[in-house]
Amino acid sequence: MGNQSSKINIQNKKKQDAVIKPSTSISTNIGSIASSRRSSITEFFAKRKQSIASIMKREEDIKEHDREQRQHYLLKNVRKGNTRTLLDSPKRIVESGIGNGIWVLEMATQYPDAQVIGLDLKLPDIQLSNQTFYRANIIETWPIEPDSVDFLFQRNMVTCLQKDHWIHVFSEMFRVLKPGGSLELIEQDLLHHNPGPVLQALHAFYKEQFDQTKIDWELSTLRDALSQIGFIDIELITIDIPIGEWPTESDQKQFGFMNKDIQKAFLKNKKNEYMQRWSMSSMDYDVAVGEVCDEFEEYQSFTRVNCWMAKKPVY
Numbered sequence: 001m002g003n004q005s006s007k008i009n010i011q012n013k014k015k016q017d018a019v020i021k022p023s024t025s026i027s028t029n030i031g032s033i034a035s036s037r038r039s040s041i042t043e044f045f046a047k048r049k050q051s052i053a054s055i056m057k058r059e060e061d062i063k064e065h066d067r068e069q070r071q072h073y074l075l076k077n078v079r080k081g082n083t084r085t086l087l088d089s090p091k092r093i094v095e096s097g098i099g100n101g102i103w104v105l106e107m108a109t110q111y112p113d114a115q116v117i118g119l120d121l122k123l124p125d126i127q128l129s130n131q132t133f134y135r136a137n138i139i140e141t142w143p144i145e146p147d148s149v150d151f152l153f154q155r156n157m158v159t160c161l162q163k164d165h166w167i168h169v170f171s172e173m174f175r176v177l178k179p180g181g182s183l184e185l186i187e188q189d190l191l192h193h194n195p196g197p198v199l200q201a202l203h204a205f206y207k208e209q210f211d212q213t214k215i216d217w218e219l220s221t222l223r224d225a226l227s228q229i230g231f232i233d234i235e236l237i238t239i240d241i242p243i244g245e246w247p248t249e250s251d252q253k254q255f256g257f258m259n260k261d262i263q264k265a266f267l268k269n270k271k272n273e274y275m276q277r278w279s280m281s282s283m284d285y286d287v288a289v290g291e292v293c294d295e296f297e298e299y300q301s302f303t304r305v306n307c308w309m310a311k312k313p314v315y
């Protein structure tokens with residue numbers, strides 16, 4: 001695998017944990033702060049779940065939102081934060097395509113002085129005071145003034161956009177960013193690396209489907225389109241996340257465990273759609289998913305995460 005930036009020095013952390021022991025009164029205090037914070041977060045997600053259920057009727061869509069949440073935490077852990085770009089007191093932050101809204105929620109909490117805006121076709125009905133959701137189709141004009149955004153984030157949107165939509169999306173991003181503002185785009189390779197034979201067979205189905213729906217599954221347009229629009233300082237960083245517990249190194253093994261769970265959940269959530277699309281019986285589909293999960297370990301498969309960073313020039 002390529003980038004190893006996600007490693008943590010566990011030995012040093014253990015030493016620190018052994019030295020710092022809070023006194024009973026401090027730990028009781030921390031306990032009550034943690035429990036009130038926990039109950040407000042729990043309450044938020046309980047309401048969030050109701051709000052998702054009100055806009056999503058299908059059980060598999062709700063499960064997909066849960067899977068996206070786990071994926072968010074895996075990516076946050078691997079990347080050691082919600083952004084790679086260093087943000088200096090941002091006033092306005094935008095995410096395009098918010099999914100379950102977790103990134104917007106976390107950024108609004110991390111930057112209480114910033115206004116955090118989420119754009120999506122489907123909106124949740126919950127708001128924090130510094131968080132706003134706009135119902136918007138990002139392949140049309142965005143409801144945001146020009147030159148007004150410090151930081152723009154978009155993640156896992158490649159399957160929602162056709163190849164020829166990217167230029168428009170980037171030109172809207174360019175329009176709304178302040179001169180000097182930054183952009184971060186995260187897309188995972190849609191085909192996993194080191195596939196076994198059954199996964200290769202699924203990949204052939206995927207490619208056919210992506211070609212039919214005009215999806216840029218090779219992510220080939222992204223870099224060229226960014227520079228064509230006028231972005232500068234374009235940088236691409238890739239991080240490889242194992243699928244399965246095959247790595248020997250302990251934190252990679254943990255990431256692999258989580259990633260395999262996420263990939264398995266994806267295949268389960270897509271069962272009805274893929275069975276129909278690929279004319280497979282329920283049993284054949286389940287057998288294929290079981291085989292794919294075994295292959296992840298046997299062939300040491302991994303997911304490649306691509307992160308593009310770019311800036312709008314200061315004129």
Ligand SMILES: C[S@@+](CC[C@H](N)C(=O)[O-])C[C@H]1O[C@@H](n2cnc3c(N)ncnc32)[C@H](O)[C@@H]1O
Pocket residue numbers: 068072096097098099100119120121122136137138139154155156157160161
């Ligand atoms: C695959 S989810 C990704 C969500 C989130 N970015 C994440 O990383 O978890 C795609 C989201 O984009 C939204 N979406 C799809 N097409 C869109 C469009 N043309 N304009 C705005 N939102 C769109 C969907 O409603 C969904 O919430």
